[in-house]
Amino acid sequence: MSIGLGLTVTLRVRIAAHDAHYAGELVDGARMLALFGDVATELLIRLDGDEGLFRAYEAVEFLAPVRAGDYIEATGVITKVGNTSRAMAFEARKVIANIRDAGVSPSAADALAEPVVVCRAIGTCVVPKELQRRPRLVLPALTWPGADLLAKLPEPRPIITPAPNVIVTPPESPLVITAAIVGAEVTRANTPYLPITAQELADEAARCRDAGASVIHLHVRNADGSPSQSAELFGEAVTRIREKTDVIVQTSTGGAVGMSVEERLGPLAIKPEMATLNCGTINFGDDIFVNTRPDIRAIAKRIRDAGSIAELECYEVGHVQEALALLKEGAIAEPLHFQFVLGVPGAIMPSEEVVRFMLSLVPQGATWAVAAVGRYQRPMTELAMRLGGHARVGLEDNIYLEKGVLAEGNAPLVARAAAYGKSLGREIVDPDRARKLLGIYKPAS
Numbered sequence: 528m529s530i531g532l533g534l535t536v537t538l539r540v541r542i543a544a545h546d547a548h549y550a551g552e553l554v555d556g557a558r559m560l561a562l563f564g565d566v567a568t569e570l571l572i573r574l575d576g577d578e579g580l581f582r583a584y585e586a587v588e589f590l591a592p593v594r595a596g597d598y599i600e601a602t603g604v605i606t607k608v609g610n611t612s613r614a615m616a617f618e619a620r621k622v623i624a625n626i627r628d629a630g631v632s633p634s635a636a637d638a639l640a641e642p643v644v645v646c647r648a649i650g651t652c653v654v655p656k657e658l659q660r661r662p663r664l665v666l667p668a669l670t671w672p673g674a675d676l677l678a679k680l681p682e683p684r685p686i687i688t689p690a691p692n693v694i695v696t697p698p699e700s701p702l703v704i705t706a707a708i709v710g711a712e713v714t715r716a717n718t719p720y721l722p723i724t725a726q727e728l729a730d731e732a733a734r735c736r737d738a739g740a741s742v743i744h745l746h747v748r749n750a751d752g753s754p755s756q757s758a759e760l761f762g763e764a765v766t767r768i769r770e771k772t773d774v775i776v777q778t779s780t781g782g783a784v785g786m787s788v789e790e791r792l793g794p795l796a797i798k799p800e801m802a803t804l805n806c807g808t809i810n811f812g813d814d815i816f817v818n819t820r821p822d823i824r825a826i827a828k829r830i831r832d833a834g835s836i837a838e839l840e841c842y843e844v845g846h847v848q849e850a851l852a853l854l855k856e857g858a859i860a861e862p863l864h865f866q867f868v869l870g871v872p873g874a875i876m877p878s879e880e881v882v883r884f885m886l887s888l889v890p891q892g893a894t895w896a897v898a899a900v901g902r903y904q905r906p907m908t909e910l911a912m913r914l915g916g917h918a919r920v921g922l923e924d925n926i927y928l929e930k931g932v933l934a935e936g937n938a939p940l941v942a943r944a945a946a947y948g949k950s951l952g953r954e955i956v957d958p959d960r961a962r963k964l965l966g967i968y969k970p971a972s
């Protein structure tokens with residue numbers, strides 16, 4: 528590991544009245560960047576013994592308003608150390624806010640139970656070689672060993688940093704975007720942009736590919752729009768998709784609630800490159816989506832027999848553990864591909880803690896992604912991308928681009944996810960690269 532990687536510093540400041548620039552004592556975004564500049568400077572002084580220079584911000588996100596009187600905690604962490612360049616990730620959080628409510632004193636303020644992230648950024652600083660005075664051993668993310676022990680270490684003493692509190696996206700990691708273009712539940716009455724016929728599905732798949740998707744999670748519909756798992760309809764849709772684009776087609780084996788397991792397995796007859804394996808039973812709105820343990824084992828075997836790769840759909844924390852149990856008994860094989868499908872009414876609701884906990888169970892060498900329902904889709908897939916995971920978006924899970932604004936098809940949702948991934952430095956992979964990452968070797972059929 529490079530010296531300096533993981534070195535973290537945090538500053539906490541009170542935003543003054545003279546920082547307020549806009550109506551309502553709102554502070555402009557440049558104030559947060561100035562704070563990040565001070566954080567970066569401390570990092571460089573600690574690492575190099577020189578203030579260095581800020582060269583560029585690669586991405587900046589302003590996420591919540593900052594007002595005079597707020598206390599802001601800004602953390603920076605060194606994510607990459609080159610000969611002269613030091614890449615850094617920053618996060619600013621509001622920890623105290625002035626209340627500003629009618630009926631309370633203007634001096635009333637609250638310490639927030641949960642800090643509010645107001646700004647995130649990644650950037651690069653440089654310290655010319657001749658100015659680097661103090662290359663020191665830095666041990667990142669270790670627990671504080673205590674002053675007594677540290678004092679006994681020989682000079683120059685290592686800097687031991689606390690575990691970084693900010694999210695550090697693994698640099699240059701490839702990003703697979705899946706588009707769940709139709710699903711089984713959404714109707715044309717919900718959104719007129721839902722693709723239904725084989726040709727519509729193919730056109731939609733091609734648009735999603737152009738926008739950055741490498742995998743299409745596929746359901747099909749009867750002519751009247753009702754969900755189907757007919758091998759014939761899947762065959763027709765995949766033939767049309769193949770005429771237009773080279774995406775990985777991942778067929779559903781979940782189908783719609785109420786279908787028998789045998790009915791759900793219809794699409795395996797066309798030997799898809801990839802198929803879903805739902806890893807447990809949940810309440811699904813007012814219905815039950817049934818996946819008993821014997822069902823899961825049987826579906827896993829049928830996916831294997833079809834020569835397909837399973838994607839493990841986990842709607843609950845326990846489903847990840849169930850998948851690991853299936854691995855142990857040999858019902859599924861590595862490499863594993865997890866999809867955390869969060870926010871189904873009746874199952875676990877999405878949050879950063881939930882994603883981090885589920886991720887903590889994912890074994891080395893596995894890939895993982897997040898799909899989240901409705902208004903959770905954007906924040907949770909963006910969180911997954913920041914944490915180094917992959918993302919699934921699309922009308923199956925969410926029909927809105929913004930609150931009250933329908934997405935005009937799946938491609939705008941894919942394009943937005945791709946733009947976000949790129950802003951983090953993630954490389955949006957094409958289907959062939961995704962095949963390699965997922966361990967799909969057979970030619971697309």
Ligand code: KMH
Pocket residue numbers: 710711712778779780781782783784803804805811816840
């Ligand atoms: N339609 C849901 C009941 C899958 O595709 O494998 C199940 C589902 C999961 O969509």
Ligand code: ZN
Pocket residue numbers: 707710711744746779781923
């Ligand atoms: Zn599905």
